[in-house]
Amino acid sequence: MEKKELLYEGKAKKLYETDDPDLLWVEYKDDATAFNGEKQEVLAGKGRLNNVLSSMLFATLDEAGIPSHFERKLSDTEQLVRKTDIIPLEVVVRNVVAGSLHRRTGTAEGIELKEPVVEFYYKDDELGDPLINEDHIRMLEAAQPEQLSGMRTQALAVNEALKHHFGQHGLLLVDFKLEFGTTADGNLLLADEISPDTCRLWDEKTREKFDKDVFRYGLGSLQEGYTKILKRLGGA
Amino acid sequence: MEKKELLYEGKAKKLYETDDPDLLWVEYKDDATAFNGEKQEVLAGKGRLNNVLSSMLFATLDEAGIPSHFERKLSDTEQLVRKTDIIPLEVVVRNVVAGSLHRRTGTAEGIELKEPVVEFYYKDDELGDPLINEDHIRMLEAAQPEQLSGMRTQALAVNEALKHHFGQHGLLLVDFKLEFGTTADGNLLLADEISPDTCRLWDEKTREKFDKDVFRYGLGSLQEGYTKILKRLGGA
Numbered sequence: 001m002e003k004k005e006l007l008y009e010g011k012a013k014k015l016y017e018t019d020d021p022d023l024l025w026v027e028y029k030d031d032a033t034a035f036n037g038e039k040q041e042v043l044a045g046k047g048r049l050n051n052v053l054s055s056m057l058f059a060t061l062d063e064a065g066i067p068s069h070f071e072r073k074l075s076d077t078e079q080l081v082r083k084t085d086i087i088p089l090e091v092v093v094r095n096v097v098a099g100s101l102h103r104r105t106g107t108a109e110g111i112e113l114k115e116p117v118v119e120f121y122y123k124d125d126e127l128g129d130p131l132i133n134e135d136h137i138r139m140l141e142a143a144q145p146e147q148l149s150g151m152r153t154q155a156l157a158v159n160e161a162l163k164h165h166f167g168q169h170g171l172l173l174v175d176f177k178l179e180f181g182t183t184a185d186g187n188l189l190l191a192d193e194i195s196p197d198t199c200r201l202w203d204e205k206t207r208e209k210f211d212k213d214v215f216r217y218g219l220g221s222l223q224e225g226y227t228k229i230l231k232r233l234g235g236a
Numbered sequence: 237m238e239k240k241e242l243l244y245e246g247k248a249k250k251l252y253e254t255d256d257p258d259l260l261w262v263e264y265k266d267d268a269t270a271f272n273g274e275k276q277e278v279l280a281g282k283g284r285l286n287n288v289l290s291s292m293l294f295a296t297l298d299e300a301g302i303p304s305h306f307e308r309k310l311s312d313t314e315q316l317v318r319k320t321d322i323i324p325l326e327v328v329v330r331n332v333v334a335g336s337l338h339r340r341t342g343t344a345e346g347i348e349l350k351e352p353v354v355e356f357y358y359k360d361d362e363l364g365d366p367l368i369n370e371d372h373i374r375m376l377e378a379a380q381p382e383q384l385s386g387m388r389t390q391a392l393a394v395n396e397a398l399k400h401h402f403g404q405h406g407l408l409l410v411d412f413k414l415e416f417g418t419t420a421d422g423n424l425l426l427a428d429e430i431s432p433d434t435c436r437l438w439d440e441k442t443r444e445k446f447d448k449d450v451f452r453y454g455l456g457s458l459q460e461g462y463t464k465i466l467k468r469l470g471g472a
């Protein structure tokens with residue numbers, strides 16, 4: 001596999017073409033950003049931690065029968081993925097109240113939800129990734145109705161698998177964000193990353209935060225938090 | 237019918253008990269508020285205009301087979317309504333992009349939607365009446381699933397009836413907000429008001445604004461705008 005031109009550079013990753021038109025070479029960067037890019041820092045080792053964790057989590061999902069764009073890990077900071085046409089929606093699944101759900105509804109942070117809550121955000125940095133509903137999605141033609149229900153179903157399946165997986169290692173999966181794309185043959189496929197950048201993970205007992213909130217709210221060392229997650233999951 | 241104790245005073249109306257426990261006496265006030273109460277003014281005659289218009293519009297809906305809490309007009313500024321237990325949701329229906337839909341989605345103001353967009357806002361002044369989705373509504377226990385689908389169906393029926401009615405008088409129904417309640421026997425019932433305070437109404441051709449946006453954005457005299465609507469609909 002050969003790395004070709006840079007296709008796209010985001011806040012956390014670089015995507016390169018490869019000699020296979022269906023595959024992309026992803027490089028995880030050390031950049032940390034929060035609040036729609038307002039807070040920004042370079043944190044040595046973050047790229048590796050996210051790439052290793054994302055690779056492990058996609059492999060876990062694969063074992064649970066949930067396909068994704070993940071093909072294989074290429075190096076400490078790189079992985080090979082299936083190229084998709086990204087649907088401009090962030091799909092958030094929540095098990096416990098935190099962050100914007102607390103601010104939006106006034107419900108206390110830490111309350112465990114009876115049933116998971118699914119949210120769709122419109123992927124648009126200029127608009128600040130606003131929450132939208134299914135009528136807005138239809139209006140914006142951001143996704144077809146069957147894609148929307150597919151994303152919801154898959155996101156809930158991912159939640160069940162990851163909640164169980166993290167739970168086995170004493171971690172509480174508070175919430176997480178997914179992105180989906182469509183492949184060349186038109187199928188919906190789980191894409192992007194699953195990492196402590198995109199999940200909230202708390203210690204099941206002490207409720208210590210190990211995820212990007214450590215960086216967002218200046219609670220300590222991001223790398224220490226991410227390393228704790230990695231160790232709990234049996235990685236290094 | 238006798239007016240008894242004040243039950244509740246809101247930003248636009250006062251609700252009184254009556255000698256019939258199922259009926260409320262509503263007094264429309266001259267107060268105008270916008271931006272969640274940040275902008276505030278007393279505008280003489282506004283209460284009458286809203287009461288007369290709301291009474292006419294509820295009567296129009298009744299003729300179209302859509303029931304509501306409206307019983308009858310009592311005076312220039314008062315009406316009798318059925319008492320309900322208000323569901324803490326504002327149901328917004330939109331035909332044309334304006335206001336927060338423009339800000340949320342970046343879609344240009346004035347664009348006509350192919351299909352109406354329905355939105356639910358959580359009625360909570362402290363939270364600023366945030367947009368929520370159906371999962372949030374379930375989580376907050378703000379409405380039962382069958383109430384939610386009932387509200388959606390009824391709101392779309394109201395939209396068809398009012399769009400047609402305003403259209404016959406050269407007015408474009410851009411969007412509007414409804415509130416629903418449950419009656420003593422547990423049935424869903426359209427409540428609150430339908431007035432230029434709660435609708436956006438533009439001249440079909442010139443797109444001149446006649447509704448509360450005139451006050452929100454200081455475009456001229458609110459009473460002049462509301463009077464134009466009333467005259468178009470054949471009232472005085």
Ligand SMILES: Nc1ncnc2c1ncn2[C@@H]1O[C@H](COP(=O)(O)OP(=O)(O)O)[C@@H](O)[C@H]1O
Binds near residue numbers: 009012014084085193
């Ligand atoms: N399989 C894929 N095919 C195409 N694009 C992808 C795929 N997986 C992720 N992407 C996109 O890669 C871009 C770069 O990722 P990232 O740096 O996280 O971006 P962002 O700054 O938008 O968070 C994102 O826009 C993401 O949607």
Ligand SMILES: Nc1ncnc2c1ncn2[C@@H]1O[C@H](COP(=O)(O)OP(=O)(O)O)[C@@H](O)[C@H]1O
Binds near residue numbers: 260318322415428
């Ligand atoms: N039929 C009804 N039964 C009980 N409450 C009602 C009914 N119709 C409207 N209301 C409530 O009357 C209150 C007063 O109205 P308003 O002054 O417009 O309040 P607000 O300041 O919340 O906009 C609102 O909370 C509204 O939900």
Ligand SMILES: [Mg+2]
Binds near residue numbers: 010011012
């Ligand atoms: Mg990203």
Ligand SMILES: [Mg+2]
Binds near residue numbers: 246247248
């Ligand atoms: Mg009101």
